[in-house]
Amino acid sequence: MISMNSVGPALPTILGGLMLVLLWGNAFLLYSMITYGRGHVRCILIGAMIVIEYLFIQVMIYRIYHWNSPSIYIPRYEAVLNMYIISFVAVVFGFFVITVALTGENILWNRNHISRLSVKESFDKLPIGVCYYLESGLPILVNHGADMVSLQICGRIVRDGMEFYQLLKDAGEFIEMPGGRYLSYARREILVENNNCYVITLNDVTEEIERSNELEEENKRLSDLNAHLRNLNATIDQVAIQSEILDTKVRIHDSLGQILMMTKLYMKHENGEETVETDSVGYVSADVLKEKWKEAIRFLDSPEEMKDNQLEKIFSVAEDVGIKIELTGKLPTEETQVDLLAKAIHECMTNAIRHAGADKLFVKLSYENGMRIEISNNGKQPSGQLSESGGLANLRSVVEEQGATMQLQWEGGFKLIICYGVSNG
Amino acid sequence: MDRYKVLIVDDQSVSRQLFESFVEQSDKYELVKAVSSAEMVDIYLARYKVDLIIMDVVMAEGINGLAASEYVKKRYPNVKILMVTSMPEVSYIERAREIGIESFWYKEDESGPFLAIMDRTMAGDSVYPDSTPKVALGSIMSSELSTAELTVLRELTTGAGNAEIAETLNISVNTVRTHIQHMLEKTGYSNRTELAIEARVRGIVIPD
Numbered sequence: 297m298i299s300m301n302s303v304g305p306a307l308p309t310i311l312g313g314l315m316l317v318l319l320w321g322n323a324f325l326l327y328s329m330i331t332y333g334r335g336h337v338r339c340i341l342i343g344a345m346i347v348i349e350y351l352f353i354q355v356m357i358y359r360i361y362h363w364n365s366p367s368i369y370i371p372r373y374e375a376v377l378n379m380y381i382i383s384f385v386a387v388v389f390g391f392f393v394i395t396v397a398l399t400g401e402n403i404l405w406n407r408n409h410i411s412r413l414s415v416k417e418s419f420d421k422l423p424i425g426v427c428y429y430l431e432s433g434l435p436i437l438v439n440h441g442a443d444m445v446s447l448q449i450c451g452r453i454v455r456d457g458m459e460f461y462q463l464l465k466d467a468g469e470f471i472e473m474p475g476g477r478y479l480s481y482a483r484r485e486i487l488v489e490n491n492n493c494y495v496i497t498l499n500d501v502t503e504e505i506e507r508s509n510e511l512e513e514e515n516k517r518l519s520d521l522n523a524h525l526r527n528l529n530a531t532i533d534q535v536a537i538q539s540e541i542l543d544t545k546v547r548i549h550d551s552l553g554q555i556l557m558m559t560k561l562y563m564k565h566e567n568g569e570e571t572v573e574t575d576s577v578g579y580v581s582a583d584v585l586k587e588k589w590k591e592a593i594r595f596l597d598s599p600e601e602m603k604d605n606q607l608e609k610i611f612s613v614a615e616d617v618g619i620k621i622e623l624t625g626k627l628p629t630e631e632t633q634v635d636l637l638a639k640a641i642h643e644c645m646t647n648a649i650r651h652a653g654a655d656k657l658f659v660k661l662s663y664e665n666g667m668r669i670e671i672s673n674n675g676k677q678p679s680g681q682l683s684e685s686g687g688l689a690n691l692r693s694v695v696e697e698q699g700a701t702m703q704l705q706w707e708g709g710f711k712l713i714i715c716y717g718v719s720n721g
Numbered sequence: 722m723d724r725y726k727v728l729i730v731d732d733q734s735v736s737r738q739l740f741e742s743f744v745e746q747s748d749k750y751e752l753v754k755a756v757s758s759a760e761m762v763d764i765y766l767a768r769y770k771v772d773l774i775i776m777d778v779v780m781a782e783g784i785n786g787l788a789a790s791e792y793v794k795k796r797y798p799n800v801k802i803l804m805v806t807s808m809p810e811v812s813y814i815e816r817a818r819e820i821g822i823e824s825f826w827y828k829e830d831e832s833g834p835f836l837a838i839m840d841r842t843m844a845g846d847s848v849y850p851d852s853t854p855k856v857a858l859g860s861i862m863s864s865e866l867s868t869a870e871l872t873v874l875r876e877l878t879t880g881a882g883n884a885e886i887a888e889t890l891n892i893s894v895n896t897v898r899t900h901i902q903h904m905l906e907k908t909g910y911s912n913r914t915e916l917a918i919e920a921r922v923r924g925i926v927i928p929d
Contacts, residue, residue: 649768
């Protein structure tokens with residue numbers, strides 16, 4: 297047992313030092329606990345323990361230094377004194393052990409749980425900006441990304457969610473950030489604990505915009521190419537046809553070469569009246585040679601194609617098949633009218649030959665705010681109204697597509713009337 | 722024996738002359754007319770008795786020979802048709818068969834006399850070439866392109882964009898892009914315009 301008289305100055309120093317170590321230990325544990333983010337209740341509990349320890353230590357030190365003070369109650373029995381010191385040390389150690397246990401448990405808890413601090417910290421580290429706010433505009437949770445955007449567009453962090461959203465809308469579809477980055481934003485409504493909230497999300501779409509720009513440039517290039525191709529397409533047919541003509545002429549040229557060779561051999565032969573043999577064409581006579589020359593010359597002398605308009609072409613065919621077209625009125629010049637008239641004459645001429653045995657077609661044209669076409673023939677009259685099918689039905693489709701009307705008369709001979717741009721009364 | 726009446730429909734005078742000379746060489750045939758437009762065929766058929774039409778496919782103006790043949794086969798099923806072309810467009814043979822055209826001949830084909838084909842056609846045979854002529858397209862032959870690639874190429878020559886081609890052929894834009902990319906890799910052409918023009922000029926594909 298420790299005797300009070302023998303305590304001397306060493307005991308308070310040792311006890312004081314021990315108590316300080318315990319105090320600092322507890323303080324360190326508390327700091328660790330807060331750093332790990334455990335809940336407030338535990339922090340308060342451990343804090344209270346430290347305060348109690350501190351008070352115990354203060355009382356202990358005070359009593360040791362004022363051991364002989366008559367104003368302070370001092371137990372007269374050593375046993376009591378010893379009990380007091382032992383109890384004191386036990387309590388302080390007890391608290392220490394409890395604090396260690398709680399801290400250990402706290403660390404384990406933190407491994408499996410996320411604290412609010414962690415949530416905020418993680419939230420701030422998100423690559424996107426997020427801002428939750430109530431209907432009133434009061435922000436609930438705003439991360440660093442959203443604040444940065446707010447700073448960029450209005451020079452301050454988010455203070456009002458509604459105002460922030462309005463600023464975003466005013467800034468346009470994409471928000472341009474420093475460093476050439478672009479953000480897009482979206483807002484949706486969510487329900488949090490029966491309260492309507494809004495969440496604004498801001499995503500980095502720089503890469504998408506760059507790709508979109510590249511795609512747009514590519515599409516423009518393709519569009520230009522396609523337009524170029526369409527223009528070329530109009531002339532490609534002619535190029536292909538000219539190429540075909542050229543191929544044929546080359547073949548004729550080759551056969552001309554053969555004829556020249558045959559002629560040369562023929563002329564060289566001592567007996568010109570006899571047939572001669574060549575390697576490539578077999579036996580030829582003077583008559584055959586003459587025919588081949590005539591044929592070759594005819595090919596080479598063939599005229600180039602003349603491009604007629606539709607009406608000239610149909611009149612030419614009519615002459616070719618022995619149909620005389622008696623025209624009353626002036627021929628149209630407007631393209632649609634020319635096309636309609638040519639198609640109508642074509643159909644009427646086919647039917648006049650096929651069904652009426654006609655050799656004359658009467659075409660009457662008049663113009664009053666438009667064009668009126670009347671076509672009839674000198675063939676036999678139809679026995680009655682015939683069904684409108686085949687060519688006539690096709691012609692009606694073409695006529696009506698052009699906004700014109702078509703009328704068929706059967707009595708007194710077949711007559712077709714087309715009115716383009718005028719009433720057909 | 723009556724001679725077969727022949728109508729020649731070809732927009733090129735040189736080709737018409739060639740076919741006329743074939744017809745004139747034979748005692749079996751008699752030339753009715755040699756005309757330059759397929760559009761007018763129905764008028765000649767209404768006027769004249771015709772047994773055989775020698776019909777070119779590609780016409781510079783108006784409807785093409787296939788469309789005209791389809792009309793003829795509906796209205797005059799007994800008239801036989803010998804389709805001729807210098808274009809190696811692969812779809813022509815297939816479409817000619819569908820229409821019911823009796824015979825088909827490539828103008829460059831020098832394997833057999835043309836008159837023999839006319840004779841066989843009039844005898845009731847259907848004479849078709851085994852394959853389309855092989856034409857060089859860049860660093861490959863046209864036969865090395867798949868049917869799907871040719872279908873896309875045909876649309877490409879109209880100047881249509883990828884989306885239009887995809888919609889017309891009812892396939893995805895990615896598929897169109899892949900086919901075009903493959904064709905560029907195969908042929909060695911640097912861009913789609915060059916590919917389309919070369920394919921069209923060589924007659925490998927001809928849009929309607």
